[in-house]
Amino acid sequence: MADTISFARGAPSLDIVDVEGLKASALAAFDRDPAGTTAYGTAVGYVPLRRWIAEKHGVDESHVLVTNGSMQADAFLFDELVGHGDDVVVEKPSYDRTLLGLRARGAEIHAVDLEPDGIDTAGLAALLSGGVRPKLAHIIPNFQNPAGYTLSLEKRRALLELAGEHGFTLFEDDPYIDIRFTGEELPTMLSLDDGTRVVYASSFSKTVCPGVRVGYLVGPPALIGKIATRATNTYIGPNMVAQSLVYDFCASGRIDASIATVKAALKDRCDALVAALREHLPEATFTPPEGGYFMWVALPEGTNVHELMREGAERGVVFVAGTDFLLEGGDNAMRLAYSGVTPAEITEGVKRLAEAYRAIA
Amino acid sequence: MADTISFARGAPSLDIVDVEGLKASALAAFDRDPAGTTAYGTAVGYVPLRRWIAEKHGVDESHVLVTNGSMQADAFLFDELVGHGDDVVVEKPSYDRTLLGLRARGAEIHAVDLEPDGIDTAGLAALLSGGVRPKLAHIIPNFQNPAGYTLSLEKRRALLELAGEHGFTLFEDDPYIDIRFTGEELPTMLSLDDGTRVVYASSFSKTVCPGVRVGYLVGPPALIGKIATRATNTYIGPNMVAQSLVYDFCASGRIDASIATVKAALKDRCDALVAALREHLPEATFTPPEGGYFMWVALPEGTNVHELMREGAERGVVFVAGTDFLLEGGDNAMRLAYSGVTPAEITEGVKRLAEAYRAIA
Numbered sequence: 193m194a195d196t197i198s199f200a201r202g203a204p205s206l207d208i209v210d211v212e213g214l215k216a217s218a219l220a221a222f223d224r225d226p227a228g229t230t231a232y233g234t235a236v237g238y239v240p241l242r243r244w245i246a247e248k249h250g251v252d253e254s255h256v257l258v259t260n261g262s263m264q265a266d267a268f269l270f271d272e273l274v275g276h277g278d279d280v281v282v283e284k285p286s287y288d289r290t291l292l293g294l295r296a297r298g299a300e301i302h303a304v305d306l307e308p309d310g311i312d313t314a315g316l317a318a319l320l321s322g323g324v325r326p327k328l329a330h331i332i333p334n335f336q337n338p339a340g341y342t343l344s345l346e347k348r349r350a351l352l353e354l355a356g357e358h359g360f361t362l363f364e365d366d367p368y369i370d371i372r373f374t375g376e377e378l379p380t381m382l383s384l385d386d387g388t389r390v391v392y393a394s395s396f397s398k399t400v401c402p403g404v405r406v407g408y409l410v411g412p413p414a415l416i417g418k419i420a421t422r423a424t425n426t427y428i429g430p431n432m433v434a435q436s437l438v439y440d441f442c443a444s445g446r447i448d449a450s451i452a453t454v455k456a457a458l459k460d461r462c463d464a465l466v467a468a469l470r471e472h473l474p475e476a477t478f479t480p481p482e483g484g485y486f487m488w489v490a491l492p493e494g495t496n497v498h499e500l501m502r503e504g505a506e507r508g509v510v511f512v513a514g515t516d517f518l519l520e521g522g523d524n525a526m527r528l529a530y531s532g533v534t535p536a537e538i539t540e541g542v543k544r545l546a547e548a549y550r551a552i553a
Numbered sequence: 554m555a556d557t558i559s560f561a562r563g564a565p566s567l568d569i570v571d572v573e574g575l576k577a578s579a580l581a582a583f584d585r586d587p588a589g590t591t592a593y594g595t596a597v598g599y600v601p602l603r604r605w606i607a608e609k610h611g612v613d614e615s616h617v618l619v620t621n622g623s624m625q626a627d628a629f630l631f632d633e634l635v636g637h638g639d640d641v642v643v644e645k646p647s648y649d650r651t652l653l654g655l656r657a658r659g660a661e662i663h664a665v666d667l668e669p670d671g672i673d674t675a676g677l678a679a680l681l682s683g684g685v686r687p688k689l690a691h692i693i694p695n696f697q698n699p700a701g702y703t704l705s706l707e708k709r710r711a712l713l714e715l716a717g718e719h720g721f722t723l724f725e726d727d728p729y730i731d732i733r734f735t736g737e738e739l740p741t742m743l744s745l746d747d748g749t750r751v752v753y754a755s756s757f758s759k760t761v762c763p764g765v766r767v768g769y770l771v772g773p774p775a776l777i778g779k780i781a782t783r784a785t786n787t788y789i790g791p792n793m794v795a796q797s798l799v800y801d802f803c804a805s806g807r808i809d810a811s812i813a814t815v816k817a818a819l820k821d822r823c824d825a826l827v828a829a830l831r832e833h834l835p836e837a838t839f840t841p842p843e844g845g846y847f848m849w850v851a852l853p854e855g856t857n858v859h860e861l862m863r864e865g866a867e868r869g870v871v872f873v874a875g876t877d878f879l880l881e882g883g884d885n886a887m888r889l890a891y892s893g894v895t896p897a898e899i900t901e902g903v904k905r906l907a908e909a910y911r912a913i914a
Contacts (some may be wrong), residue, residue, distance in 0.1 A: 218579035230762035266789040401591035403793030427625040432764030
């Protein structure tokens with residue numbers, strides 16, 4: 193058992209990374225295409241991987257740009273679309289790094305409540321009727337970070353309608369889609385769109401490994417072309433060694449085995465977390481996620497999450513405070529990541545968390 | 554023989570890339586440190602590689618940031634130091650992507666003549682005495698791109714003095730240092746500095762391979778810390794798979810064998826280029842470089858390099874026009890890259906170039 197049990201890091205534990213498969217794919221990459229794997233390449237990404245992604249999403253290759261991780265893709269997109277003072281819609285709560293990136297660009301951030309079935313589309317409609325004209329709405333549709341919630345099909349359609357009506361880009365930020373461990377898959381907004389309203393981002397961090405830093409954007413070719421120019425001017429080309437390796441990992445089918453391993457482990461970990469909370473910390477309220485890495489846990493009103501963090505750290509358990517994911521509020525909430533801890537660690541971690549809670553309640 | 558012979562691309566040919574060594578290093582990376590190689594890591598880079606680079610340059614690790622290629626490092630540095638309207642000094646001619654990056658940030662660019670022993674330091678001193686207050690001077694000290702010239706020791710010292718006196722940062726952009734194939738090594742300005750005036754950048758593109766996209770900055774820790782924060786907010790961490798691979802390539806000594814291969818090939822290619830020009834295009838004037846990828850070749854005044862490009866392309870030879878590396882001028886000059894072509898291709902390419910020249914002269 194680790195001295196400190198971390199519910200803080202949104203990352204897989206090493207035991208669910210297919211290291212042997214990565215080695216085999218690295219060798220295959222250099223053997224199959226030594227020139228393409230070792231050369232500069234171009235900013236759109238490693239051509240066979242770009243094609244594989246295009247086929248996966250049923251679009252032409254001209255819609256796809258493969259980047260050094262999907263956060264780099266977000267950064268390019270924000271640089272392209274979001275200027276100082278521009279209105280932008282985010283979910284409340286949302287991913288802390290997204291908020292930081294938007295704030296750094298001087299965006300006027302409008303946070304709209306996230307409900308267990310996704311962003312409050314009626315609230316968003318009211319905001320738009322009130323005259324707010326966003327350039328972009330940032331949505332994490334599946335197993336949202338930090339909440340773990342999933343956007344319903346009905347709300348996916350509603351968002352597309354609002355985007356069409358009010359002329360903003362829907363940024364569908366979807367790194368967790370392939371690691372659903374229960375429930376029914378839902379179509380992406382990208383696939384429901386007419387090809388004009390959605391820019392889609394995803395990543396291989398959760399299905400191959402984070403250290404390989406391969407993510408991508410799918411969007412209208414004109415916009416993708418502009419972002420490719422920006423990428424060329426930033427780094428010439430992304431990492432061809434990594435992208436060629438990922439291509440082999442995908443094309444060989446190793447990714448399917450890896451996804452099966454990851455899903456099974458995440459399901460066990462999530463189940464362990466839910467059971468442990470119900471047993472040891474019944475004051476906690478939450479909606480169990482159907483996939484992904486995270487669960488949002490609220491404690492009774494008046495709980496000071498920063499005191500809880502301090503008490504938790506003393507007992508060897510850490511997590512991220514809800515306040516990190518909100519412009520204001522979140523004082524009685526926390527994000528628990530179950531991706532990097534075993535069921536046994538989870539049970540012990542929740543026991544420690546419950547003790548910490550008793551110490552301040 | 555290739556249909557088109559390219560003197561345009563500043564990249565190695567595949568035959569001088571150690572693909573077997575890359576494969577061995579990829580396996581070693583995953584075996585030696587599976588956790589560190591597959592995880593997110595942090596923005597300063599893969600810790601063992603960062604340490605290796607720090608030791609190579611005789612500095613503490615806190616001075617080093619490892620990035621996704623050195624152009625990404627340049628971009629971070631420019632974002633940190635260069636604002637709209639800031640004065641910046643560059644060499645004339647200079648690397649086209651550097652000029653583009655500075656222009657995109659709204660810098661006031663002052664181009665100072667490059668001489669065969671480096672930037673005209675007397676001209677720079679006069680510019681500074683005239684009241685220009687640059688934030689940064691961008692210098693490629695060894696086998697400059699595009700000229701192939703090397704900055705003399707005397708001028709290295711003169712630049713450091715000017716930087717100290719006038720309070721600007723010397724950006725020593727040094728990707729070619731390790732591929733000197735003749736003449737005496739010169740100390741870096743970084744090593745001659747007191748640790749306050751120089752930010753140094755280099756890369757493994759020329760010694761490992763470009764597709765691995767690993768570069769780095771060395772500079773004052775406070776500045777490196779600020780750039781690390783910028784890097785975290787852009788992409789969390791750089792590519793750990795690639796950096797762990799490069800670390801193994803370095804630590805195993807494979808890099809030394811690779812550098813020896815590259816140097817020997819570049820020397821042969823450069824010699825072939827010089828001999829072919831002297832034989833077939835005696836109107837050309839140039840200073841043979843002592844390392845690197847490039848040679849700057851001037852043709853008689855009045856030669857129109859764009860006409861020459863057109864005639865050359867028709868005969869199956871391409872290069873980059875001198876005008877690409879200058880804010881103005883360069884109409885009778887070209888950059889010939891000999892890094893990606895064999896001696897036989899070089900001889901044939903120069904014959905075609907000479908024919909093209911005869912067609913317009």
